[in-house]
Amino acid sequence: MFQQLPSAEICQRARMSRDARFDGLFFTGVFSTGIYCRPICPAAAPKEENVRYFASAQAAAAAGLRPCLRCRPESAPGSSPWRGTATTLFRAMALIDAGALNATDDETYQPAQTQAQAMESLAERVGVGSRYLRKLFGEQLGMSPKAYGDYRRLLLAKALLHQTSLPITDVAFAAGFGSVRRFNEVFRERLSLTPSAIRADSKVKDSGICLQLSFRPPYDFMRLRAFFMARAIPGAEWFFNDAGEPCYGRTLMVAGDAGWFEACLLAGKNALAVSIFPGGRVSALSQWLAEIKRVLDIDANLSLIHEHIQGHMPEGVVLNTMTLPGAGSFFEAACRAVLGQQVSLVQATRLLGLLTAETTPEVELGGRRCRVFPTAEQVASATLESLKMPGSRKNALRDMAALFSRDPVPDDATLLAVKGIGPWTVSYARMRGLSDPDVLLVGDLVVKQKLTAMGWAKVPDRLKSDVSPWGSYLTLALWHTEI
Secondary structure (H helix, E strand, C coil): CCCCCCHHHHHHHHHHHHCCHHHHCCCEEEEECCCEEECCCCCCCCHHHHHHEEEEEHHHCCCCCCCCCCCCHCCCCCCCHHHHHCHHHHHHHHHHHCCCCCEEECCCCCCCHHHHHHHHHHHHHHCCCCCHEEEEHHHHCCHHHHHHHHHHHHHHHHHHHHHCCHHHHHHHHHCCCCCCHHHHHHHHHHHHCCCCHHHHHHCCCCCCCCEEEEEECCCCCCHHHHHHHHCCEEECEECCCCCCCCEEEEEEEEEEEEEEEEEEEECCCCCEEEECCCCCCCCCHHHHHHHHHHHHHHCCCHHHHHHHHCCCCCCCCCCCCCCCCCCHHHHHHHHHHHHCCCCCCHHHHHHHHHHHHCCCCCCCECEEEEECCCCCCHHCCCCCCCCCCCHHHHHHHHHHHHHHHHHCCCHHHHHCCCCCCCCHHHHHHHHCCCCCCCCCCCCCCCHHHHHHHHHCCCCCCHHHHCCCHHHHHHHHHHHCCCC
């Protein structure tokens, strides 16, 4: 299922009214100036005869257009809900977004692999041949996977130049370019600008990495923050910044390194200011951004999702739809599920904090004293003596951790083979740990009660099919809707 371009009439109305709900869902190509813009661009609206609409920034670039320097298309929200359909193209795009074709692998900025090797590895990960994958990209995006990767790196680099004071060399490698020479070449070819010219236009003086990540209304950051707060791991998650302002921050393990991010709502904007400490390894920034966006579900098109799942509800039921809160990892979500078996949310959260305190020390990361959720190896070898719960559940937790230590993304059947791990645990872990958008937890007690009240209890499979690919959003909505 490929993201559909809205009709020309809808696009025109959206850009003329600067409707933020359409931000990132299409881009306006202005052929009289050779640029492309977001629907919310503050510049004077061009005449309709001079524009053409594109479903993606990459498609606009393939038509020879440059990104607008005023609305900065690289800051537009993405369209991750469509990626949940698990199509080959979108899985490949998501992997490229997270750095699968990047040319560096560590802080020394040495080439990690050749482009040919990277392409073969990418194709293998999505289960097709590299030739077929190139064909898919050409047919759907009008560019090769390499060109798509170059353009994604270009947009990230442009955002870093505008929004941070990182040295230009660091920007090149943080964005995933293999050399400063290649970095400069791509800028000249695609933007007819140099990185230095863009940096000269930046007014940012602070050190560190702080990026503006846009979202579409009705994204509700404070509601998402409240969800995280009710389930917080002491020391690993926090909810106020140093100035005492509401935020959501947490530690993560990304690309083998511990670091953290902190997100605050920007007043008067549909955007978050996200500070990132990527564990001292700036070349992993693409992976960090992919994880942060997953945890915050910031690319969700909640209006579209709500309209779809609400359309299958009985008359009188109005869903309280929200974005999908991601856990720090698949393993963390699985631990949350095991510790939440047959206990209250408060008790499950307390057990989670005790597990973290027993298995991991406090560390200093980027000037912050904090904890990082334990690795599977740490939990597998722990006594778990601080956890007041049945011995069988402790054994299930350790056995599951041993499995994750061998395979960080085990399949459902392998997880279900662990004694004490059932379908609810696996489904919850997929929903929050992998941010699978299509998990309707029909085995959940609250969901069962709500489905019974609506008359759906006897036909859950039909409902699953009807609300696909957004079953996870219905699960969350049912948890938070009075029926």
